[in-house]
Amino acid sequence: MRAARASPLLTLLVLSFLSVSFVVPRLPPRPISSQLSGFRDLSRRARGGEESGSLAVGDTVSALCPDDDQWYPGAIDKINDDGTFSVKWDDPDGGPETHDVGADGIKKIVIFKDYKVGERVEAVFPDDGYWYPGEVTKVGDGTFTVKWDDPDGGPEESELEAKDVKYPPIPYGKLEVGQKYTGTVASVLDFGAFVDIGAEGQGLLHISRISQERVENIYDVLSEGQQVDVWISGKREDEGKFGLTMVEGLTDGPRRKIDDLTPFADLSSDEWYKGVVARTAPFGAFVTVTLDDGASADGLVHVSKIKDGFVDNVDDEVSVGQEVKVRIESVDLDSNRMSLSMREGGFGAPRAPADLSAFENVEPDTWLKGKVARIAPFGAFVTVTAPDGSSADGLVHITQIRDGFVESVEDELSAGQEVEVRVESVDADAGKMGLSMKSP
Numbered sequence: 001m002r003a004a005r006a007s008p009l010l011t012l013l014v015l016s017f018l019s020v021s022f023v024v025p026r027l028p029p030r031p032i033s034s035q036l037s038g039f040r041d042l043s044r045r046a047r048g049g050e051e052s053g054s055l056a057v058g059d060t061v062s063a064l065c066p067d068d069d070q071w072y073p074g075a076i077d078k079i080n081d082d083g084t085f086s087v088k089w090d091d092p093d094g095g096p097e098t099h100d101v102g103a104d105g106i107k108k109i110v111i112f113k114d115y116k117v118g119e120r121v122e123a124v125f126p127d128d129g130y131w132y133p134g135e136v137t138k139v140g141d142g143t144f145t146v147k148w149d150d151p152d153g154g155p156e157e158s159e160l161e162a163k164d165v166k167y168p169p170i171p172y173g174k175l176e177v178g179q180k181y182t183g184t185v186a187s188v189l190d191f192g193a194f195v196d197i198g199a200e201g202q203g204l205l206h207i208s209r210i211s212q213e214r215v216e217n218i219y220d221v222l223s224e225g226q227q228v229d230v231w232i233s234g235k236r237e238d239e240g241k242f243g244l245t246m247v248e249g250l251t252d253g254p255r256r257k258i259d260d261l262t263p264f265a266d267l268s269s270d271e272w273y274k275g276v277v278a279r280t281a282p283f284g285a286f287v288t289v290t291l292d293d294g295a296s297a298d299g300l301v302h303v304s305k306i307k308d309g310f311v312d313n314v315d316d317e318v319s320v321g322q323e324v325k326v327r328i329e330s331v332d333l334d335s336n337r338m339s340l341s342m343r344e345g346g347f348g349a350p351r352a353p354a355d356l357s358a359f360e361n362v363e364p365d366t367w368l369k370g371k372v373a374r375i376a377p378f379g380a381f382v383t384v385t386a387p388d389g390s391s392a393d394g395l396v397h398i399t400q401i402r403d404g405f406v407e408s409v410e411d412e413l414s415a416g417q418e419v420e421v422r423v424e425s426v427d428a429d430a431g432k433m434g435l436s437m438k439s440p
Contacts, residue, residue: 030102052193055085055108060163064089064105067095071107085388100230107225113162115144126166127154133168170199172240177232182388183244185226188438189402190419191412195223195230195244206411208282209233209245214312217418259297261338265331274301275340280314287326287340299338301326304415306342330377337408339377354393356429358386362423365440370394372417380413382435384421396432401437 026403032241055061059076063085077098079088115121115136122131123146137157144165147157166223183197192206205228207218215221222228233245267273275287284302301324303311311317318324326340362368370384379397386392396419401412425434 010144015103020036044318052166055079055103055106057103060109061087062107062109063099063101065089065095065306066099066101066105073109075272078105109163111163112120112166113142115139116160121146121160121165122168123160123166126158126160126377131166136165167198170197171237172200172242175199175232175235175242177234178249179232180248181230181232183228183230185222185224188218188222188224188419190218191402193218195228197230199242200238201230203242203244205230205246209243209247209250212247212250214282218287238391240436259336259338260295261297261331261333261336263291263293263295263339264297264299265333267328267331269329272325272327275324275326277318277320277324279320280318282314283414285314285318287324289326289328289338289340297338299326299328299340300410301340302375302410302415303344305329305340308343310416332377335407337377354425355390356389356392356428356431356433358390359392359394359423359433360426362386362429364422364424367420367422370419370421370435372415372419374415375409375413377409380409382419382421384423384435385412386431392433394421394435396422396435396437400424403438414430 003012019254020440021297030437043289055076057076057079061074062071063074064070065072072089073418074087074089076087080086080100081369084102085106086098087106088099089095117139118132119136119138120136121136121144122133123368124130125132130146132150133197134148136144137147138159140159143161144164145157145159148154181197183195183203186194186196186202190207192204192209195201196202205222207215210218210221228246229259230244230246231248231250233243233250235242273289273291275289278286278288280286280296282303284300285306286298287301288296288298290296306314306317324342326342328420329340329341330339332338366387368384368386370382371382373381373393375381377398379395380401382396383391383393396413398406398409400407406412419437421435421437422440423435424431
């Protein structure tokens with residue numbers, strides 16, 4: 001077993017090899033400034049990224065250890081007759097020196113080897129294994145001499161292999177809306193993908209910004225390690241985050257203004273109000289609603305609330321400046337959000353509680369297929385099918401959509417989207433079922 005291998009040094013090596021874009025903490029006694037000068041306009045170049053393609057003896061890789069199903073750095077030591085590869089681990093830490101691993105459990109690591117004298121870089125200091133800024137002063141045969149910015153009593157320079165050198169990340173302040181980069185998909189989730197463009201953090205590529213056409217299943221379009229051309233679609237200066245798009249020109253536009261929603265909080269959802277479409281997005285339309293007393297604010301008409309039936313393209317239904325009639329479905333004063341609807345209210349007589357007996361004995365770790373029926377500010381109602389073929393609606397609360405904080409349900413899910421869920425709770429008497437999209 002290799003469960004005890006994850007030493008701090010090994011963890012750092014794994015992070016550097018897999019091109020995690022946050023800065024690894026540096027330990028004393030070599031403190032450095034977080035401001036890096038000499039920035040070059042680079043994206044994925046020399047970031048230690050992954051690539052697909054043929055594998056050969058000597059290739060630097062990250063591989064899946066069969067003992068504990070964890071990824072570790074190593075090198076291809078031998079190509080076996082059965083098509084597997086013998087991987088020699090960088091730090092076996094008491095475990096076997098090598099393992100035979102299939103091609104699907106190996107990621108080849110890109111090692112950039114074309115640094116030039118005078119270029120600013122980050123490199124691994126041999127004495128402690130941490131990354132520090134410096135400058136290339138000499139290029140050897142496969143090695144590079146780096147002069148450290150702050151030797152702090154240590155050597156002024158160190159001779160390093162190419163795998164221990166990389167360009168500094170692109171500072172957040174250097175990113176501009178509309179800039180184009182070639183990035184690598186770091187992770188894929190149902191609602192979008194995080195892409196590494198070589199910046200200080202990864203950018204979010206929302207599913208609605210992958211194509212001008214509707215993307216039903218993101219996994220049919222994107223996969224981890226895939227290289228994509230992206231543009232900066234927007235920045236959140238206060239959070240240090242940025243969004244990406246694969247559609248040139250599809251930017252976020254101006255930040256949403258802060259409206260006083262207090263006059264709208266207690267209005268009936270059965271009443272109709274006049275509004276004007278302020279802007280459209282792939283997931284819906286923002287409408288400015290003005291009351292008789294002059295109070296005005298923007299609310300979102302989600303794509304599922306524009307009309308009865310399926311809406312393929314928001315812009316086919318409404319346009320900026322168009323006058324519409326809307327109902328106020330909900331107002332969240334804490335998050336300053338108002339949800340509107342252009343659909344008729346009233347759903348007839350109250351329905352009898354749904355028959356949930358088929359779901360009462362479903363284990364909480366069993367995944368079931370479902371389809372989003374409708375969404376609300378607090379979560380999504382999903383029509384899920386039981387093992388016996390019967391179906392019923394359950395609620396995926398906003399806290400159960402994914403790990404981490406979800407700001408808006410509409411940003412994660414849309415009506416008609418196919419999802420996988422687990423049954424968290426069943427109240428047969430009340431006809432209520434709690435679902436989760438998160439791993440148990």
